[in-house]
Amino acid sequence: MSLPAKLLIAAPMSLLALSLATPADAFFSKSGHKHRAHVLPDNFTLRKKNATLTLHGKAKTEYADSHYPVFLNKNYPDEYNYFKTTLDLSSNFAWGRKKFGYNAVDASLVLRHKSYWGEAGRTNITDENQTKVCDSLMKAHSHESSKPVVWIKEAWLSTTLNAWGDLRTKNKQTIKAGFFPFKIGRGISLGDSYGTAYKFLAIYSKNNDFSPAGILFSGTILKDRLDYDFYYGLLENKSTTVEQTFNHKKANHIGRNDPWSGSGRDNEVFAGQLHYKHDLGKRGNVVANPYIMYNRALDQKIEFDADSKSELGTMGVGFEYSR
Template sequence: MKKTPGAMRVSFLSLMSGCFLVASVAHAGDAIKEALLAPPTSDLLWNYSGSFKPEMFYGKNISLLNNCNPEDRIWYMKHTLDLTLALAYGMKSYGSTVADLKISWRNKAIWGSPYSIAWTTLDTTKVLDFVMPPHNHAIPRLFNWMREVWLRFDLPQALGLSSSTQHTLMAGIFPFQLGRGIALGDAYAVGPDPLGFYTDAIVDQYAPGLKFSGDIITKKLAYDLYLAVLNNRSDDLRWTGERTRAQEIGKIDRPERGFGVVNYLVAGRLNWQVFDTKKLGKLSFEPYWLFNSDPEQRVIILGDATSKLATLGIAGEYAGSVMEFGFDSAVNLGYQRVKAIDRNMVQAQNRQGCFVLVNSHVNVGDPKGPKALFVAGDDGKPGTAQYLITQQRLSERVGENMEMENGKCIGTAKTAVCCCDKPTEATLFNASNRFRDGYNNRYEGWMFVADLAVWLYKKDLKLAATAGIASGDDDPNFETKDGNYKGFIGLQEIYSGKRVRSAFVLGGAGKMKRPLAIPLGNQAPRQFAINVSRFTDLVFGGVGLNWKPTDWEKTFAFNPNVLVYWEERPTKCFNLATKKDDPLALANTYLGVEANLFVDYFMLRDLRFYFVTSFFFPGRHFSDIRGKPIDDIQLRRLDRRDRSGFDQSRIPNIGDNIAYTFNVGVEFKF
């Protein structure tokens, strides 16, 4: 294609600009290094660093553990570029750094897949009187974004106070976690990569917040107080005026979201250094707490539940000359309040080849009959179906047992099958699950994890063992009654082990599906089992070997690990004949064995080659739930699996075949 003079000028200018930028950065880098090595002649010192990591991934059966699902296989290549600028202020005037700033940019993409870079947030579109389901769009451009940016300064110096201990305030976007990051991690924004692979830099953006830090007793006892704003729907009149509460009982005439819908988190911890000596080693404890208020959760519709979650925990670490160990434990407190709602909404339907709008939970002639036609403007016309439906909503009161109206007759009114048909008298009925009463779920989850390592040969060879447990439970929203949810809830958690690492079950962002019970009642928010894939409803134990020879010319590390997993709370077996859970038989809790290997080899001082592979051998549990569907598509697969009759070897959906992954790449740090 022939280029226009304008395009050639733009290309030339872009090329020259790029060359100038590279030269400037190189020159600035030399100047920075010279400045950092020289005695401080200025209050401002700065440094830059970065890393570039191209890598390749392959995985088979990473989600459903079933060779009968050929689509459950993945291969891709990607790169991750991180650039960091750090500034320190105050060395010349104050004798020490009194303020520092850090900025980190990231660029990441899967090669050949522009949709892997980033997506917009979910949003809805209204067509006539029908609000379409939430949707989003890909952003197919290689842009850089802020991964981390924060300012930290010395409070006594800033306020003109004298203090024998240090106290600082940090504000911006920065990492923060409690203990090992199980109760609270730093995975605020995780990229849209295909999940299921281990990676040590998965977080694409940290949460915005404030942190007060300081010493209570110098080198003995320190504190951190943390505040994060996770989601704010009070920053714009568009959000405060959005009609999100129309289906909440008692809010039909006041459907606006209103002010004060902010999902925030506060947390605190103490860092107690019990001792730190050459003879005894180093022992420390970290008691911590957090409180998260989420006023707009989704069970069925956005905003139909609120949550107040508190977590109390303690972590500890010991490192000696021969042995090291650590632990983390926590308990959940608080509750989720699920609001009473009317499920009826305007939906689109193809009826006799015509696009029509209908009431989703009001039926004609029978509680299971055809959905009643929605006619805009008829809610003010007595005698019409829409008028009858609207009057029922206007007469509802908060606190009433609205579920008693499910399946009952609303009245008789004029309605039609299609907009072009003449309305006739018909009896309207509520659907059998139109209304849901409110209820509360109390949080009672808990977890504990510990590990131990012993040096077998100098500081070259280390043997490690680990064990952990996180409580589990079924979805508490299957029934509309007050209850206790015993499953552990971690926030922003991506824990994959410390001294013994997981690369499959816990590694990466979690992908392997562990479906819980299939709901039986019609009040459940979904027809299929909910899946868990993180640190909940899990018991595990494992061993690992870490070999890192210190007398080699180039750094090399070899780390194999083996872990065994179980469910904490048993689930039911799946019956292929009925396509439901067997109420009389519990599935085996043994999930399986994971074997993995981590290899690092530094070809140059700052150039690392790495290889990670994992195998998962499913246990009896997956044989007992083989074929369980988790959505409509998988249910249809069960119905068509073999036209000649039953074929035990061709059962789709969740299976019990071996899964494996590998990841290879290089990382250059500068």
């Protein structure tokens, strides 16, 4: 996996990473990384009449050894090394292709296990939570498990609306709901690279271990020319129990008449995008991708719980040319 160009330029460090597994293709980046993953040579597929079930798996074990990533200075002992194992097991179900000529129903479940050798709890940390003792709010704390665990990375169901009713159009219109990845703007405006953190100058990280819950409406307006996506994602729901809404979380807020959080203090994403393809004949094709995203996150934390909020919006357009 190649590191971003920014990191390649700004991180003249000694770094070695080695992944062990076969068979697979290996490749090197300029930073000295070597990655190999063991992938099942073929998907395991079961077919019966109008339904298809496909199973797939992938496993990867890595070793990383980094020196001087914080200060980029060999006079300081900022080093780390670890072994890490990642296992993905996925299943996909499709129904309706023989009857309709396309999949009327699609469903997917992806399970992931990731652990650092000797520190299994590093990937199994709970959210921070405050406890109240008498009239005092204690410092927020979290817990971690000492046992390797498996969690759901993706779990979603998609259906093509044309199969269930007369939409007066031959262009496919679909709705998808569950836990699934979605991105706009190459994943930077929204996606697995959104909010990517550079903890230190030479340590780059992003989280793609799970997908948030969301609903996606997508379809075709003009066949082979214009498609659309409308997306809603719920990143944090802080109103699922009475304890989350009727509590003492805001007892330390100066000037408030009451200490409780209230309802509707969620973290939500609204996004939409278009894909327009223009055929230039012998000169190739141009694809325009305008998009817009709005992220509303209430009751966030800067110094203490629920002391801030954020409302962020992004508009952009991307172009691709191929010949």
